[in-house]
Amino acid sequence: MTDHAGSRLGRRAALGLLAAPALVRHANAQALTIGGETIADAELLAKAKQEGTISIYGSLPTRNWSPAGEAFQRETGIRVDYINLISPRIYARANAEFAAGRLAADWVDTTEVLMAKDWMERGLLRQPYKVPNFDSLDPVLRDPDGHWYSIFRTPYLIAVNTGVVDERDNPASWMDLLDPKWRGGRIGLPSIDGGGAFFNAYAFLREKLGIDYLRRLAAQRPRIYPSSTPLLTDLVRGEVGVTIMAPASIRNQMDQGAPLKGILPREGVSAYATTGGITTSAPHPNAIRLYLNWMASLHGSNSVAASGIYGLNPRANTPAVPDLAIPPVADVWTMSLDRWAAQRDAYIADWRSIFGTR
Known part of the structure; x- marks a missing residue:
């Protein structure tokens, strides 16, 4: 500053x-x-x-x-x-x-x-x-x-628990989350119904990487959480190894001794x-x-x-x-109000169908 x-x-x-x-x-x-x-x-x-x-x-x-x-x-x-x-x-x-x-x-x-x-x-x-x-x-x-x-x-970054994830396995990109090693509950994700932050994050992944990316991510069988609070708790405990999280939340837990690391994916990030x-x-x-x-x-x-x-x-x-x-502000993606209004219902319905939630 x-x-x-x-x-x-x-x-x-x-x-x-x-x-x-x-x-x-x-x-x-x-x-x-x-x-x-x-x-x-x-x-x-x-x-x-x-x-x-x-x-x-x-x-x-x-x-x-x-x-x-x-x-x-x-x-x-x-x-x-x-x-x-x-x-x-x-x-x-x-x-x-x-x-x-x-x-x-x-x-x-x-x-x-x-x-x-x-x-x-x-x-x-x-x-x-x-x-x-x-x-x-x-x-x-x-x-x-x-x-x-x-x-x-x-902004939302990739967060990993370094106590349960070997440094060699740290994802460097959003696409790395599709690696088979993350299958079966090793990824924790917030529900799109948890608030505007998560809608914006999934809209970014859909528009940046395509709807097929979300389908392949769902095929990894991630654990879905209703909000960031229980997700962060399980990440700190090592119940899940990787998720998406705000930098301030990652840093706050690191300051308290949690074995976390924030990673900036090469494809960029969204900011709600x-x-x-x-x-x-x-x-x-x-x-x-x-x-x-x-x-x-x-x-x-x-x-x-x-x-x-x-x-x-x-x-x-x-x-x-x-x-x-x-990342610098020019490299951060935020959905406009008009596009949010136009796509919200369809994007939420697709996400629920893909991830098998309500």
Whole structure:
């Protein structure tokens, strides 16, 4: 992550802020500028500070959100009430509160991008806002009018348990998983019904390697898990030898002593998007705009990269995960909302048929 401390440390200490950015005066007011990039003009910053807080219903695990989220709080003075729930629970809670006229969140997000589309149709995300660098963002990662943004993207690598898999057998590619040595329950896979992350991963394999690849993978008789939690548990125990997993999850288990290794397949990887927007009823509209500006900035996206996920800014650092190779953002595949909507039902039905699930 780019370090902006250096020569400004003394000035920050004088302001009484920890790791604070430069506050540039304009006409007796202050704008928020970091590394030469204006995050908020003086008017937005003043209004955001007056509101003082924001509430987020977020689907990204708190441990992954915290590095960037805590930096935002330090640098802006805006307090964030971050409520982490899985996407279906966020969807249900946000809909119920919105229907009752008491939605407390300024921002809601989900790993199921079609939920964001539904929120727009319900009127819950009818607060369009374009960040200062809107035109430089990948169109796949933002609504044309600024109703939603994919501010986080999490890649999926191949993960192996080195305690039960000999180094010589480590797969170097997705195609290597079709080797007969992996047959009969040595591979663990999450169900496509486990969430948007897994749908995106299987859509990538289908579109990159073809539907026949999925048929051949199913012929390996992998163990299918309803979610990543029991799958990760069995991987750490050595009940399965190989799976697909987010780098942060792999690294977290490695830090606890688990014999895991993450492998970047030569054909590339997918990254699932955490997609959300400013709610129509946002009680802190200026503070949440400041949050979005910060996350979309180069500095904010570099802070996101420090937790092992991709930020929104296309110029940001490649995610940093010790001992794990993460590809540059240009080499990562993410399904667009329109294609997701067009292919979701068919892809899920085919996957269930191929892998023999419900």
